[in-house]
Amino acid sequence: MFEKTYRDRLQADLARWEADGVIAPAAAAAIRQALPPLPAGINIAVVVGIVGGLLIAAAFLAFVAAHWTEIARLLRFAILLAGMVVTGALGAWFAARGRDVLADLCASVGAIIFGAGIALVGQMYHLGEDFAGGMLLWSIGSLAAAMLTGSRGALAVGLVAASIWTCMRVYDAPDVLHLPYPAVWLIAAGLAFAWNSRAAAHLVALAVLPWWIATSLRFELEGAQPSFVLANGAALLFGAGHAIAAMPSPRARQLGSVLSIYGAFSLAAVAILEVTTVDDIIRFRTRTASAQPIWAILCGAAGVILALVSAVFTKRAGEILSACAIGLALLAAPLWPVSTAGEPWFAYAALLCAMLCLVVSGVLDDVRPRIVAGWLGIAGVIAGITWAVKGSLLGRSAFLAGAGLIAMVFATALNRMLPRAER
Template sequence: MFDKAYRQRLEADLVQWEADGVIAPAAAASIRNALPPLSPGINIAVVVGIVGGLLIAAAFLAFIAAHWTEIARLMRFAILIAGMVVAGGLGAWFASRGRIVLADLCASVGAIIFGAGIALVGQMYHLGDDFAAGMLLWSIGALAAAVLTGSRGALAVGLVAASIWTCMRVYDAPDVLHLPFLAVWLFAAALAFAWHSRAAAHLVAIAMIPWWVATSFRFEFDGAQPSFVLANGAALLFGAGLAIAAAPSPRALRFGSVLSIYGAFSLATAAFLEVTTVDDIVRFRAGSGAGQPLWAIVCGVVGVILALVSAGITRRAGEVLAACAIGLVLLAAPVWPASMAGESWFAYAALLSAMLCLVVSGMLDDVRPRVVAGWLGIAGVIAGITWSVKGSLLRRSAFLAAAGVAAVAFATALNRMLPRVQR
């Protein structure tokens, strides 16, 4: 809440309110004094220092790699240990002097060296070739470093390694749902929640996407449509984010808001993929049937329920429309025709209505990312309908015209229903 952009806007408002006589100068001074100090940002010197440190680290690694075969095994291992010790020592030194960004960078470099050490030790001693297990070990070490140092960079390294691990496991065993990743993800989510960090929340939200994508695009998976499975994942992420943000806690508000933003963009992406992959622009399956695993359907339904629960707690009309948007995207899957003949006008209408609900939801709740996601979804769905390779272009143009008329009628009704202040 107390980031730089907010403070700049608040300062401008205080000056304007004081000039208009809305508040007294003493009240404005009290508000300014009550605000906590801003955390130090990244200045030019810090940026140059980061680049210099990365160049020195790259030069060191290149030198070691060039002479790797000439160095004894014990010396190689000692070099790796020394690299982690030096990175940790520098991080502690920077942290003691309040250089939080540089301390975070050192912890991140240490986590990266740890991962390199796993690979190099395995190569030196000809250990098993289970690369996925190595990635899991790297992820555990990086997350442990994040817990001990509070480093967002180490958290990012751990989540990247975990994402690679789960993608490799899905590739190795496409017929088995890789649930162990969720345990790692939940641990990282709890860490981000405890830190009350927006950056960590972004990292956690992004880390969920590779698991859903890898799980959805398994070609051996019972003929399921990947876009429908992705839609269920987006629904759960969106609904869970709204429900968490509705909890009476600043930590929950920040964490849930970030999750809901990524959920909204994921939902728009899923709507676009439903049109472009099921209707033959890009083919992933032989048929257009709404094949979905039961667990994915349950996730989507839970997402809708959580969004409705959030709307009941916050009493916001925008979140009711968000739940409608989620439900309409999920509804497109069962109403899609099982055969390739003809076009699914009802599914098209559901997806367009869902994206329109997403835009209106963001406007009512004053959540700009949700509005942007809705507009991008509308553009993607319209483009998918227009450039679909099957069916009559004349029929599609008539459908889009009818949808436009319906949207204008909906806008007219909203203009009469909403108070003048909210228009």
């Protein structure tokens, strides 16, 4: 929740509670005094200043680009070096005066100029055409700048460069699992944890996806559906997010909650992909075999275990259902080849139950993103089943009608079991 929005709502609630006599005026005043001051936000002057700085930087880059071939090599390098020095000095000046947004912007621009310097040196001196290595160097420099300055923008630049690096390495060597990227990602995750920053946590969560997607699309996995490999990654992200959020540290709770949100949406997206890619709407492989690498299967199993461990410590029923959602989504992979002669009804049922568990989990734990992810997953899976190429439309309609009746019976039984206050 944004801080200013929370403060405005709290002030309105305090005024209403005080008028209704729920709390004494002295208690309301004490609550207001206990609140720390609001952090400095981005006002109109800061926005205009950022736009002006970007325009000046763009004009400088356009001028240099127009005369690039006329500038001597050493002068080109000196220009880029001066750009990094100037942005660093400006960032330090802004940070000393409490202008954190402008200081972050300067660090980000400096990280981008550093990448341009790497490309320039490689172009001028005809270094080895290892573009992926250059991206790794850029990522290392940007992450170092993020460590020194606390810049979220520099962290974003470093993660983007690292994502490009790992995708290129996976493409160049598809028969080798690219493990150095998870090590770089753990460094970035450590920064997000140390900063206790929700923005950094979002960046770290997004940075997981390129590696899993590139790895799942490797062509040496003969017969394996990429969606099955992606399902294991989503399971690990979702389960690990729950486990991290269960730790007593507020930093861990914030990082884990963000990771679990991305894990929930990833699980919903994978459920939709399994229906649409395995059943001939979009075909990635010539076979629907569920053959998966052992490491991917272990990652999926770890996601289920971590979600269950989190449920044990937090005593939340919703997290038990999260583990069920993960397990059912993973169960669809081995169920698919069982029905090669006909339609994979059991796999369809597993995915629908997984998304239903995701929705109920979000309702029980009062986590709205999990509810949204579950509803999107249900809608996507139903659409995929309805428009699947294989089988008859009559059979699919009968399956969906039966699933709907079962859901209604389950809802009725659940409504009678729950106390009236929890319905």
